[in-house]
Amino acid sequence: MTHMLFRDDPYARDARARVIAHTAEGGVVLDQTLFYPTGGGQPGDSGWLAWDNSRMNIATAVKGEGAQIALVPSEPVALPAVGTHLEQELDWDRRHKHMRVHTALHLLSVAVPFGVTGGAISATHGRLDFDMPDAPDDREALEEALNSFVEQDARVSDGWISEAELDAAPELVKTMAVKPPRGQGDIxxxxxxxxxxxIDLQPCGGTHVARTGEIGALRLGKIEKKGRMNRRIYLHLDT
Structure with a gap:
């Protein structure tokens, strides 16, 4: 398995690791990694690996077999051999923007109290799809509410809950299309x-900022109709 260093410290930018496997698709699996793998609407991290006199650009990270995380090179190259000790480094600017957008979308799910049917994150903006028949009545009030949450500079933290505890509190699960993983221990x-x-409490495997103030100013984007009972709301980082 790959130890998920991004869970221990989402602010870590570089770390040592050892290559434990290659994938059939040309990916590299490390014993521990800073790279978040694509999932939950959040893109996989990019960055670099360095060993001996070699350096490899990593385009993204994906979930591999079991609990492995595979790092995908940006182009076909000779991979570091299994057993190689190397340095890994994140594209921190990109990752940090993902963290800001991800936490902002959690705030959006509070400001718009409807079930979430989908979502996506990028380095400049994000969006959530809501199970709601009509667009919000007052865009300005919604944007003000979101920025009020940011200005509170509220702490963001994580914890763990058992499947039985989650079953007893179904209101914590806001996503209708994707449910938390089952059978893998605590959530x-x-x-x-x-x-x-x-302000918000929900199952999530992604990376987040430490305080809402770190998100910065938010700007409401397009609100699109995506079906009779579906509205897509875009949210942008102002800087």
Whole structure:
């Protein structure tokens, strides 16, 4: 398995690791990695691997077999041999923007209290699809509410809940199309706010900023009709 360093510290930018496998598609599997793999609407991280006198650009990371994470080179190249010790480095600017957008989308799911049917994250903006018949009445009020959450500079933290505890609190699961993984032990929860006074609490495996103030100013984008009971709302980072 690959130890997920991004869970230990989402702000870590570089780390040592050892190659433990290659994939049939030309990916590299490390014993531990900073690279978040594509999932939950969040893109896989990009960056670099360096060993001896060699350097490899990593385009993305994906989930491999079992609990492995495979790093995908940006072009076909000779891979570091199994057993090689190397340095891994994130494209930190891109990852940090993903973190800001991801936390902002959790805030959007609070400001728009409808079931979430889909979502996606990029380095400049994100979007959520909501199970709602009509667009929000007041765009300006919605944008003000989102920026108010940011200005609170609320703490963002994580914890764990058992499947039985989650079953007893189904209101925590906002996503209608994608459910938290089952049969893999406890489920990670991301909390915005304090334990006894939280803004949002929901299952999530992605990376987030430490405080909402780190998101920066938010700008509401397009609101599209995607079906009789579906509205897509875009949210942009202002900087």
């Amino acid at each position: 990670r929860l991301v909390r915005i706010g304090e334990e006894d006074d939280w």
